[in-house]
Amino acid sequence: MHILVTGATGWIGSHLVPLLSADGHQVTGLARSDASAAALTGAGHGVIRGGLADVDVIADAAAAADAVVHLAYVHDFSDPAAQITLDRGAIGAIGETLAGTGKPFVFASGTPVGPGRPSKETDLGLDGALAARAESAQIALAFADRGVRTSAVRLPRSVHGTGDHGFIAQLVAIARSAGVAGYVGDGAHRWNGVHVDDAARLFRDALYSAPGGTVLHAIGDEGVRVKAIAESIGRGLGLPTASVEPAALGFLGMLQTMDHASTSTVAQDLLGWQPQGATLLDDIDAGHYFD
Incomplete structure (x- = not known):
């Protein structure tokens, strides 16, 4: 074609x-x-x-x-x-x-x-x-x-991998600038990836x-708690993790006030698609977001 x-x-x-x-x-x-x-x-x-x-x-x-x-x-x-x-x-x-x-x-x-x-x-x-x-x-x-x-x-919310400049990379940049890896509220809301x-x-x-x-x-991780994402970023940067006001994270703070968990039943059942790549947390822990 x-x-x-x-x-x-x-x-x-x-x-x-x-x-x-x-x-x-x-x-x-x-x-x-x-x-x-x-x-x-x-x-x-x-x-x-x-x-x-x-x-x-x-x-x-x-x-x-x-x-x-x-x-x-x-x-x-x-x-x-x-x-x-x-x-x-x-x-x-x-x-x-x-x-x-x-x-x-x-x-x-x-x-x-x-x-x-x-x-x-x-x-x-x-x-x-x-x-x-x-x-x-x-x-x-x-x-x-x-x-x-x-x-x-x-x-x-996150299509992740080596070379990603999306939301995770932006959270890393915010944490590096602020000196703390922040999350909104109690960090229980979930982020799909x-x-x-x-x-x-x-x-x-x-x-x-x-x-x-x-x-x-297109869902690999149905939902990862935003606190766990912040903790992974904190480990990678050697920074503490803390709850912050949504404004501290800009647009991403607004997103963290909502729960973004999702399923991928149709993709798997209709097309036989299965996620095979690294999970979101594994990708953050791999270190390339901090280069």
Whole structure:
């Protein structure tokens, strides 16, 4: 297949694209920067220049592809509404272009906050701080009714591994600056996670065989208490661990006021996917977050 991947040089994309290439597929990546374009061409992949705002470029690239994986997302927490608008523009461009073709369209979303229990694939997550991106996922999934084989891969709060610059790396930076590895409240709230290699495999598996309208959770750790995460960071930095006010951790402090445990039953039962990579705590304890 000829597969269009947005975010092809990003954290998950850089692990997914080699899997697709190894299976004999032709990959074209949407590249906003010269560095991303050079990385793709250097690895023998195609390049379409543009960003998420370039909906006509995205639509044309989707029309030329046999399948689309949408991973790109601008994680600018200073203006989340603008990033949601960008994302929905790209989703609409891809979905409208693929309508009636039966082609696969796999996109990244996030696991919802569980309603007093670990969240499941059937939970919509249309309430609370993470609702806007869940609404975007519903817009994308609705294209299944218009002849697109859509599937959502919901990602946990931490997609971890060597080279990760996400939330765990940010918590490490905050702890190093503050001189203490902090957690919110009593630290009992849970943080879900998956190794980046396992996440990439689930996107590949969804692309190949997930039925239209499927929601999948990429979950390795269903829930690790945030206090345990802070303790692991403290060990790695040689710092004490303490409860702190949410503001001390910024956006991540707000996230720690909620419980993020999730299950991955559908991914395992429907696609036979199983997490194989290191656990979140093992990955932190391995030391690469402190280099």
